[in-house]
Amino acid sequence: MASFANEFGPHAPEVTYVAHAFDEHLFDTGEIEINYVTTGDPSRPALLLIPGQTESWWGYEAALGLLADHFHAFAVDLRGQGRSSRTPGRYTLDMMGNDLVRFIDGVIGRPTIVAGLSSGGVLAAWLSAYAKPGQVVGAYYEDPPLFASEVRPAVGQGIRQSIGPLFALMAKYLGDQWSVGDWDGMVAAVPDELPAWMGMVAGAFGMGEGGPPQPLKEYDPEWGRAFWTGTFYGSGDHERMLGSVKVPVLFTHHLRIIDEATGALMGASSDLQVSRVRQLITNAGQPFAYVSLPSAPHPLHSHDPQLYVDTLTTWATSLPNGPGT
Amino acid sequence: MASFANEFGPHAPEVTYVAHAFDEHLFDTGEIEINYVTTGDPSRPALLLIPGQTESWWGYEAALGLLADHFHAFAVDLRGQGRSSRTPGRYTLDMMGNDLVRFIDGVIGRPTIVAGLSSGGVLAAWLSAYAKPGQVVGAYYEDPPLFASEVRPAVGQGIRQSIGPLFALMAKYLGDQWSVGDWDGMVAAVPDELPAWMGMVAGAFGMGEGGPPQPLKEYDPEWGRAFWTGTFYGSGDHERMLGSVKVPVLFTHHLRIIDEATGALMGASSDLQVSRVRQLITNAGQPFAYVSLPSAPHPLHSHDPQLYVDTLTTWATSLPNGPGT
């Protein structure tokens, strides 16, 4: 992997330059360059799509075609992802959230519906709490690991009892900015260094012998390290954040299983955790729409773009200035 | 509280000098002085009693009378507790564990059954894993917060979802070595700074308007801070420790309730956590005796000394060189 690893610097690595169905653009936030695409008519409601960890904007490629009928949609790469900048030592929720505040300001330029998957869903939550007044009109949290991605959460399983060991493994064998790049060593270590129940999850991440799948090539493993050590959230406690939500929320909750023997969470968040999310947002005076899809895979938007778009669009019509209103 | 606070230095504070039914002795470990009492005939099996956090050796006062028929019993104050030394900046599980290793060496001088409550139960676990060869013949964990007192445990609720906020509150308003000593401020802050379900727990700790009860006067609140921040366990992960247990274990499991709304643990450890304890100790090849007492209060030994002594003695007879064998 050495030659592959060496391609990575502060900028997006060469390996991210694969062809896509949408033209990519760069936006300068002052600190980083954000790579993004856009589609749909500017007369429609603005929609910002935020990928999950180990995904890039083009995870939305199929959905974008469908969304174009309802929204003026933008899909971005976050720092450390896709063709956006690598920022060694600087991966936190607050940094990424403010990157998007600047993106909405500088590129979209009007009130926006934000929708994100997984870590991107936590960013949607951050924006729903802390964006500038008027920037966000509604937020769709697509299967977000609220509480479950924290080191010491207020409620339920934390990162050690959910996806954390997998992030730690990637961070160790791949290294910040792929500096170590020992893919084969990582795959070989799965049986010894991950809990048994995570083997399946590792498979879902493509951690097999054929070499890294494209999304992982485009991912800076330092993200995972920042989650495992807790620096990602720093002073960004989820309970406090959710108590500050200022706009209507849609939450879709996908496959989640509690491992009986260990209590570990296979999935993004538990029912208990979602019930606390609901309570906090409701107490903050905001509408909370909840859709349980217990058999849906984590990234609904790529696995079932039509269901994703229908769910999002139906909810969005209820928002002030939503589509079709 | 200022005058009270000022009494505290590196040595045990004056306020600990209240009368007891047993003579107290001091043992010099090289770093600290351990205060202890002893009773029973030296011909009987040796038994070391380790109090819980916010308790002193004399929590065992009633039990000691009964234990004297079966054991040569020793009850100690840990560092930061009772009349043992205060050690600012130095409160960890490994330090306290090695204090007891030296105590067994220097005072007891022969193979010993160890029994501890709560944090003292975690110390019993530490001794069952890491004491010198031959020092410990069996360990009784009395309602220990295994996993539940860790910041990021392998299984179940961690310190934030169990007793932690209470320790944090005491540490804040009382200060290391009672240097702040604002008892009234602490009591007044209970409704605002503790989760609702903890109010009852705070009452059980005597956190009311009448001023600090004697056990809290004898307690260095820096302990609680060390638990809340995680420095107490430092490199002492419970999962790893329990996988190293080398002697038979008795575990009594007392009142525990999971708060339905928050998932918080009222009690020392959950059924799930105990099931992982059992698995780890059994995998380590050691007998694991479990007694569920779901209606017993946390400190069984002081609330029902007879039941405590009967339970301990019955189990101990099964040990090599146990009582009555």
Next chain:
Amino acid sequence: MASFANEFGPHAPEVTYVAHAFDEHLFDTGEIEINYVTTGDPSRPALLLIPGQTESWWGYEAALGLLADHFHAFAVDLRGQGRSSRTPGRYTLDMMGNDLVRFIDGVIGRPTIVAGLSSGGVLAAWLSAYAKPGQVVGAYYEDPPLFASEVRPAVGQGIRQSIGPLFALMAKYLGDQWSVGDWDGMVAAVPDELPAWMGMVAGAFGMGEGGPPQPLKEYDPEWGRAFWTGTFYGSGDHERMLGSVKVPVLFTHHLRIIDEATGALMGASSDLQVSRVRQLITNAGQPFAYVSLPSAPHPLHSHDPQLYVDTLTTWATSLPNGPGT
């Protein structure tokens, strides 16, 4: 102090409402309210003034009168300071920096010269590195604790060897949001809990028997805790930040003494640290103007407003669109 302490909630405490020579305004960032004043003609260059820790905007009150002849000046209270919002659990450099990004956007609305004292000088540095493109045209760092306020700095003394113990003391005895409020206990603890050389510094902060001076009443001691524990800088290493500076910098360096016996730094930053600052900014391609004022007190702008204004104005005329050009 209890009644005083109880006045503090998430909003600015009542005690901050003292009369000033300038009208105060509130700006909503989306997360917090920023209190600010403004003076000078909008046709002049925009200038943002950022107070130091334990100061409020009105530390600039005397300077503002003089600055009005050259600039359109704005002076703000940061979160946790003066009449701006209190944000329990949320005090980091990145948060405060982005508060100011939004303030420049929403209130000033054009390219701005930023000038800050002490912690405010670190914020000026942050803005010079990470603000939006075009927001900042030059940055004046007034005696900033670069490196010296970090827990593990790249160069020279860190927070433990400079002002840190004082912040820790205030945080302990006053508590987050003044929740403990034990001023007298704090004053009494100075001789025991601070290094000898800090006694003088404590005096300079007004930590005496007459009760808290007005600036400390307006200060949330949680700031100090965030510096002491390192959460304030989180993922904001100074070396990395200074390597990203994008505009010309003025650095005034005031009284600094190295205590011979301990190597402790009395002052904001050492000559060695400033030399590294210069190297990093110069390597980043930016002009670095340095003025050594070894006999000037830390807050030059309030102690010698004329010298402050002259120094700032002279440098600013060299900037594109600076005053008088």
Next chain:
Amino acid sequence: MASFANEFGPHAPEVTYVAHAFDEHLFDTGEIEINYVTTGDPSRPALLLIPGQTESWWGYEAALGLLADHFHAFAVDLRGQGRSSRTPGRYTLDMMGNDLVRFIDGVIGRPTIVAGLSSGGVLAAWLSAYAKPGQVVGAYYEDPPLFASEVRPAVGQGIRQSIGPLFALMAKYLGDQWSVGDWDGMVAAVPDELPAWMGMVAGAFGMGEGGPPQPLKEYDPEWGRAFWTGTFYGSGDHERMLGSVKVPVLFTHHLRIIDEATGALMGASSDLQVSRVRQLITNAGQPFAYVSLPSAPHPLHSHDPQLYVDTLTTWATSLPNGPGT
């Protein structure tokens, strides 16, 4: 390196089984096995030799021959070193110190002079402060990184400004227990990931293209990670420890250079740091013998065994029951 890495488990790796001039023995502490050798007549004063980090007992091989004329000498491998146990997750100063307390108890069995190099010198300091009463009669600190190996030291450069980046590099590319084992990647990363002044140091550690030298093969890189992150010292602040020293101390101080541009410390501790060590030990009432050897390399005992033995022996004769008295 994969096959090499895979040899490592909890026990000493196969690669440590190279021939030596002394017979090796194993001692069971209860938690780990300590590998050691012994020489000299039991009628002579007992001497415990503690190697430095990235060294094993046999760094003393040449010195042992000379020491045998004066002492009954024991040289050990610490946990994570040589043929002693690997203890994943459990590398702290207090653990290693208590390992040696048990070793003195169980193997030496009488009052002992302790002498250690570098990290082993910090352990000699720990023993001089915290061992059992009577175990230690004098302590020789051979070029120890007091303060300089801490994350946030009381005095002078911390780990980031001294050897830390080198330990971090080894930990990253070799992994805990050599699980990553990418020697070539590490060597290639030296120019990019280490400060320029460390290149020479890296060479001294044998970090070149010929593959790992024997001492590094015998070293668990998790040690280095524990130093870099600070978990090694946990609740073991050096200032506090040195204030508790209870026996006479010899300190030899070898090559040390302050890099003028960065203030970084090339060497184990600075003159300022040693002056604070002297002050603390003297205040604690103990004799402090200091020998400055500014041109001696860090491991004097292997580079100039005769000078090492002469220095140690001369000092030791001044101790109660020292050699030749």
